[in-house]
Amino acid sequence: MSRFWYVRSARTVALLLIALLVLSVSIAALILCQIRLNSGAWPEWISGLLGAAKEMTWLDAGLLGTAIGLVIIGLLLLGAAVIPGKRKTALLDWDSQELSEEWTMDPRGLSNLARYEAERTDGVHKASVSFRAQELKIHVSTPVHEVAEVKNSVQEHVKAALAAIPLSRGVKVSARVLTKGER
Amino acid sequence: MWKTNGARQRVILAVVGLFLVAAGGALGWGRWNAPNADQPVLDGLERGAWSDAMPSIVIYASLFLALLSVASLIVILSTFPRKPSNQKFTYRSKEQSGISRIDTGVISRAAQDAAKVHPELLDASIRIGGSTESPVLYAWFTLRVDASPIESMNLVRSRLIPDMETALGRGFAQKHVKVDFGFNKSESDSKVTLN
Numbered sequence: 001m002s003r004f005w006y007v008r009s010a011r012t013v014a015l016l017l018i019a020l021l022v023l024s025v026s027i028a029a030l031i032l033c034q035i036r037l038n039s040g041a042w043p044e045w046i047s048g049l050l051g052a053a054k055e056m057t058w059l060d061a062g063l064l065g066t067a068i069g070l071v072i073i074g075l076l077l078l079g080a081a082v083i084p085g086k087r088k089t090a091l092l093d094w095d096s097q098e099l100s101e102e103w104t105m106d107p108r109g110l111s112n113l114a115r116y117e118a119e120r121t122d123g124v125h126k127a128s129v130s131f132r133a134q135e136l137k138i139h140v141s142t143p144v145h146e147v148a149e150v151k152n153s154v155q156e157h158v159k160a161a162l163a164a165i166p167l168s169r170g171v172k173v174s175a176r177v178l179t180k181g182e183r
Numbered sequence: 184m185w186k187t188n189g190a191r192q193r194v195i196l197a198v199v200g201l202f203l204v205a206a207g208g209a210l211g212w213g214r215w216n217a218p219n220a221d222q223p224v225l226d227g228l229e230r231g232a233w234s235d236a237m238p239s240i241v242i243y244a245s246l247f248l249a250l251l252s253v254a255s256l257i258v259i260l261s262t263f264p265r266k267p268s269n270q271k272f273t274y275r276s277k278e279q280s281g282i283s284r285i286d287t288g289v290i291s292r293a294a295q296d297a298a299k300v301h302p303e304l305l306d307a308s309i310r311i312g313g314s315t316e317s318p319v320l321y322a323w324f325t326l327r328v329d330a331s332p333i334e335s336m337n338l339v340r341s342r343l344i345p346d347m348e349t350a351l352g353r354g355f356a357q358k359h360v361k362v363d364f365g366f367n368k369s370e371s372d373s374k375v376t377l378n
Contacts, residue, residue: 004359010189011196012262018199023255030248033241058217067210074203081197100357109364116328164333
């Protein structure tokens with residue numbers, strides 16, 4: 001069974017930028033070609049560029065810079081294509097290749113659940129959550145000065161909520177508590 | 184957001200990357216290995232012949248640029264995420280000669296509406312693909328963050344999906360399910376505090 005949800009991130013942004021750049025350059029060049037065919041001469045501003053290109057030698061710094069730039073951009077694109085991105089979802093215990101069942105959880109959903117449980121905790125004014133590399137980091141603000149108790153309560157509540165979800169890999173939970181007004 | 188074709192995008196990026204590296208490498212090779220490096224790069228082309236052939240060159244270049252523009256447009260359109268398309272399932276009667284056709288979009292919409300009736304679910308997005316003999320489920324359920332997570336997930340697994348299979352008349356050959364948690368829009372900022 002091929003996966004549908006449990007896949008690595010696609011390189012959509014990089015491809016979109018490259019495609020838009022190529023599209024705009026090719027359309028501009030197409031318009032210039034049409035002007036050349038209709039009028040028999042290149043527009044004045046492009047004639048200067050074409051003249052400079054004809055006079056360019058192999059020793060020109062511009063040519064070397066162009067070569068280096070092309071290689072760097074090409075290597076960046078190759079790297080983006082080859083290096084695997086992170087998974088977009090987390091697998092649940094219910095997932096089974098034998099039964100052809102793919103069960104996944106959206107990391108954003110886990111963050112929402114953690115934020116809800118953190119904000120429900122006594123003493124918590126506001127919470128924000130980030131989820132990266134199987135670790136949930138919870139940032140909490142509280143009006144209470146005894147932050148240690150609030151921190152322990154938040155961690156316990158969130159861990160209890162996550163324990164109820166049949167995730168195939170455990171998630172580490174860490175909380176950072178700031179008194180309101182602190183930064 | 185539903186799925187884009189990650190493998191295809193990576194292949195296109197790799198091809199473009201290789202082309203750019205090759206082009207940069209060719210320019211670099213020419214700089215260090217070309218004889219008469221202080222002469223113009225386009226030296227050797229007779230200016231007169233170049234000018235005479237320009238209209239033909241421009242026509243061929245226009246065709247190439249038009250193809251390149253269309254290809255870029257296709258690549259841009261392919262980056263948009265898509266949902267699996269609905270199918271038309273044909274059911275043949277075993278006893279009589281009747282045929283029934285069902286658009287899986289109808290069943291998907293009915294299943295989405297049925298799911299949203301349950302207070303534990305905020306949203307459901309369902310597509311049924313595959314074939315009549317091997318239907319495939321693609322589903323994305325958003326559960327309320329203030330409901331019991333495991334009860335909500337069991338509702339999806341033990342009731343909503345089996346109900347869809349009953350409507351189709353057979354079990355799903357494949358199930359691809361994503362579960363999400365979200366806030367009820369009217370409640371997300373209505374927390375009461377003593378401050």
